[in-house]
Amino acid sequence: MLNAVTAKSSLEDILEELEQAEGLGALQTASERLRDHFDVDHIVYHWVDSAGDQYGCGTYSDEWRDHYLKQNYLRVDPVIIGCFQRFHPVDWKRLDWSSKQARAFQQEAIEYGVGNQGFSVPIRGPNGQFALFTISHNCDDDTWATFTETHRRDLILIAHYFNEKALEFEPGRIPENHQPLSPREIDAMTLLAMGYSRAQVAQTLSISEHTLRVYIESARFKLGAMNTTHAVARAMSRGLIVV
Amino acid sequence: MLNAVTAKSSLEDILEELEQAEGLGALQTASERLRDHFDVDHIVYHWVDSAGDQYGCGTYSDEWRDHYLKQNYLRVDPVIIGCFQRFHPVDWKRLDWSSKQARAFQQEAIEYGVGNQGFSVPIRGPNGQFALFTISHNCDDDTWATFTETHRRDLILIAHYFNEKALEFEPGRIPENHQPLSPREIDAMTLLAMGYSRAQVAQTLSISEHTLRVYIESARFKLGAMNTTHAVARAMSRGLIVV
DNA sequence: TTTCCCCTCCCCCAAAATGGTGAGGGTCCG
DNA sequence: CGGACCCTCACCATTTTGGGGGAGGGGAAA
Numbered sequence: 353m354l355n356a357v358t359a360k361s362s363l364e365d366i367l368e369e370l371e372q373a374e375g376l377g378a379l380q381t382a383s384e385r386l387r388d389h390f391d392v393d394h395i396v397y398h399w400v401d402s403a404g405d406q407y408g409c410g411t412y413s414d415e416w417r418d419h420y421l422k423q424n425y426l427r428v429d430p431v432i433i434g435c436f437q438r439f440h441p442v443d444w445k446r447l448d449w450s451s452k453q454a455r456a457f458q459q460e461a462i463e464y465g466v467g468n469q470g471f472s473v474p475i476r477g478p479n480g481q482f483a484l485f486t487i488s489h490n491c492d493d494d495t496w497a498t499f500t501e502t503h504r505r506d507l508i509l510i511a512h513y514f515n516e517k518a519l520e521f522e523p524g525r526i527p528e529n530h531q532p533l534s535p536r537e538i539d540a541m542t543l544l545a546m547g548y549s550r551a552q553v554a555q556t557l558s559i560s561e562h563t564l565r566v567y568i569e570s571a572r573f574k575l576g577a578m579n580t581t582h583a584v585a586r587a588m589s590r591g592l593i594v595v
Numbered sequence: 596m597l598n599a600v601t602a603k604s605s606l607e608d609i610l611e612e613l614e615q616a617e618g619l620g621a622l623q624t625a626s627e628r629l630r631d632h633f634d635v636d637h638i639v640y641h642w643v644d645s646a647g648d649q650y651g652c653g654t655y656s657d658e659w660r661d662h663y664l665k666q667n668y669l670r671v672d673p674v675i676i677g678c679f680q681r682f683h684p685v686d687w688k689r690l691d692w693s694s695k696q697a698r699a700f701q702q703e704a705i706e707y708g709v710g711n712q713g714f715s716v717p718i719r720g721p722n723g724q725f726a727l728f729t730i731s732h733n734c735d736d737d738t739w740a741t742f743t744e745t746h747r748r749d750l751i752l753i754a755h756y757f758n759e760k761a762l763e764f765e766p767g768r769i770p771e772n773h774q775p776l777s778p779r780e781i782d783a784m785t786l787l788a789m790g791y792s793r794a795q796v797a798q799t800l801s802i803s804e805h806t807l808r809v810y811i812e813s814a815r816f817k818l819g820a821m822n823t824t825h826a827v828a829r830a831m832s833r834g835l836i837v838v
Numbered sequence: 839t840t841t842c843c844c845c846t847c848c849c850c851c852a853a854a855a856t857g858g859t860g861a862g863g864g865t866c867c868g
Numbered sequence: 869c870g871g872a873c874c875c876t877c878a879c880c881a882t883t884t885t886g887g888g889g890g891a892g893g894g895g896a897a898a
Binding site: 400433481505516546547578579580581582585593 | 610670679680681682683717719720721722723724725748751752755758759762781785787788789790791792820821822823824825827828831832833834836837
């Protein structure tokens with residue numbers, strides 16, 4: 353059964369400890385302690401890198417994690433897809449499970465021990481970083497609704513602390529290739545992302561197309577992109593431009 | 596003097612009210628109530644659309660706000676610049692005030708009644724949305740340090756709720772006819788976003804380049820895009836592909 | 839002051855992407 | 869069973885990009 357107790361002191365302790373923690377290992381232990389504190393099946397923190405790399409820690413079984421990675425479920429998982437377009441924390445029931453893929457995925461997840469209920473907090477950092485903090489359990493809808501209502505705020509805060517720590521200790525997360533774009537380069541990338549051709553962009557910016565090309569090429573270089581489309585995609589996923 | 600009282604009930608009430616609020620006007624009244632609750636000079640929520648649009652509400656004077664907009668201080672304000680590359684909430688003292696522009700800006704801000712102390716929580720939503728929740732006051736460093744230590748968690752949570760409301764009522768956030776892409780179309784868009792040329796994508800997917808073109812054109816049509824770059828950008832911002 | 843980056847402009851030519859108009863076979867659903 | 873959608877393949881001509889050279893002025897920082 354779900355522990356309806358508030359047990360403030362214990363949660364405070366866990367947060368406090370998390371705040372002081374050194375290294376990513378602390379996130380693993382924290383997720384286990386939180387699972388016990390809330391008396392639920394699983395607590396998981398899942399980091400998704402804009403390059404497609406991912407890092408996760410939590411209480412899912414190793415088998416499920418390996419299977420997930422092997423099948424590249426990142427692009428299938430409705431929790432990822434749904435949360436990526438949201439800001440609000442979301443109950444899994446409210447996500448889109450209509451596709452065949454999604455239902456097969458859900459079936460498999462439950463077989464691997466993931467709860468039938470879930471609540472995920474999307475959370476974002478600089479440069480398009482994206483992560484999920486998820487709490488999952490096996491119970492009926494009403495129990496789960498009460499639980500998430502009660503702990504919504506705590507979960508948001510915990511998600512925040514998890515991500516704070518993950519950002520702090522992620523090794524390749526503040527790489528030197530994080531070169532910012534110049535204003536003109538941002539203009540160019542933005543207009544290209546809006547569907548303008550080079551000629552149109554040049555006209556919009558009131559510069560010659562030759563000049564524009566310099567910006568595009570320089571942006572491409574800074575972003576390590578192979579072509580314009582790639583550069584725009586990278587600029588977007590790093591949060592440098594918004595369309 | 597700063598109010599060291601926790602006054603939990605009052606803060607709870609404000610959050611509760613914020614959660615139920617309808618319309619952006621509620622954010623304005625909430626910021627005023629919070630200012631009184633914490634007994635500080637200013638509470639401000641500032642939304643920055645990287646297209647350059649901004650929306651703000653809070654307790655700064657109208658003069659300062661108008662001046663800020665008029666001078667286009669977005670690209671000067673060290674709070675914006677600093678928070679944009681951070682995830683952690685940050686004390687203004689820890690920001691980079693070294694440039695000449697920055698010091699002039701600070702001087703002016705204080706003249707317009709902004710406090711000499713400040714604490715800002717950066718917060719991000721989908722599609723690169725970015726906002727700041729700021730609390731500012733006039734006092735000495737020690738008092739301020741104690742205050743921010745004490746209320747750090749509350750402030751993070753409040754920032755989250757402010758942004759939740761702001762996103763909820765943001766104009767121009769209409770879920771259009773989101774036509775889904777077929778699996779092959781998603782493959783194509785994904786690989787294109789990764790920088791592959793058409794020939795490379797075709798080879799990767801083991802199909803002829805002609806076939807690939809059909810997918811790209813069909814995806815372009817579904818997404819209402821004018822060219823490949825536009826299609827990839829739209830697919831990304833709709834969360835249809837993850838790169 | 840010197841150095842670095844940003845902004846602006848120019849040429850030539852090859853490579854890649856696009857637009858139009860086709861075709862056939864598959865699955866799934868009303 | 870017919871319609872809708874998905875997957876697969878093809879040729880034509882045109883437009884758009886990309887890669888390789890350059891060049892000069894301005895501003896900010898070291």
